[in-house]
Amino acid sequence: MHPPSDPRPLIEVEDLARDYPLGEVVVPALRGVSLAIRRGEFVAIMGPSGSGKSTFMNLLGCLDRPTAGRYRLDGEDVTGLDPDRLAALRNQTLGFVFQSFNLLPRASAQENVELPLLYAGVKAAERQRRALEQLDRVGLADKAGNLPAQLSGGQQQRVAIARALVNTPALILADEPTGALDTRTSLELMALFQALNAAGITLVLVTHEHDIAAFARRVLGFRDGRLVEDRPLAAPRRAAELL
Numbered sequence: 386m387h388p389p390s391d392p393r394p395l396i397e398v399e400d401l402a403r404d405y406p407l408g409e410v411v412v413p414a415l416r417g418v419s420l421a422i423r424r425g426e427f428v429a430i431m432g433p434s435g436s437g438k439s440t441f442m443n444l445l446g447c448l449d450r451p452t453a454g455r456y457r458l459d460g461e462d463v464t465g466l467d468p469d470r471l472a473a474l475r476n477q478t479l480g481f482v483f484q485s486f487n488l489l490p491r492a493s494a495q496e497n498v499e500l501p502l503l504y505a506g507v508k509a510a511e512r513q514r515r516a517l518e519q520l521d522r523v524g525l526a527d528k529a530g531n532l533p534a535q536l537s538g539g540q541q542q543r544v545a546i547a548r549a550l551v552n553t554p555a556l557i558l559a560d561e562p563t564g565a566l567d568t569r570t571s572l573e574l575m576a577l578f579q580a581l582n583a584a585g586i587t588l589v590l591v592t593h594e595h596d597i598a599a600f601a602r603r604v605l606g607f608r609d610g611r612l613v614e615d616r617p618l619a620a621p622r623r624a625a626e627l628l
């Protein structure tokens with residue numbers, strides 16, 4: 386783990402752009418974004434619909450390729466990597482948390498958390514040990530055998546976070562993780578994210594909600610495909626104190 390003060394950049398993007406063809410028209414979703422995110426940061430990305438924030442998140446997650454510009458992740462230029470290497474990066478270096486949880490409905494909480502390890506070829510006993518360890522970390526050790534339908538929305542999102550953590554990724558990308566949760570459950574989730582960040586995990590979170598962005602330590606604002614705001618939060622809200 387790297388402490389929050391680690392100055393080395395985990396993410397470096399230079400003039401990153403992404404265009405999408407729409408019939409005979411080319412729509413610029415991202416227009417020349419340049420920035421760096423250090424190890425151990427907790428960054429919130431904000432902006433209205435169509436601002437480019439989701440496009441930017443997809444590029445950071447190696448789920449899409451830029452039309453122009455460069456992207457270095459943990460020192461590696463990923464811009465021109467082949468699909469197999471990108472898939473390996475996503476599984477080994479990145480953890481994803483989505484608004485809709487994306488859990489397999491017929492698999493237990495433990496089995497859902499084990500999935501990245503299964504794809505990585507980790508043996509069953511080690512998969513089980515690591516999955517149970519991360520479920521315990523998010524407060525769900527007693528729910529390991531439950532199916533998603535037997536869990537609340539907040540518990541399902543915690544399973545998704547455990548799954549994101551199980552490969553000890555360098556970076557967790559969370560796309561509107563509180564969007565389907567009530568206020569108290571959202572606070573519980575943000576308290577967990579802040580605890581993970583305090584342990585040295587780098588977090589990048591997309592949100593529409595200013596109240597949620599206030600828990601981060603840095604806010605990036607997007608509009609019309611451009612980065613229009615980049616400000617530190619000297620005194621982030623403490624979610625644990627609001628519960």
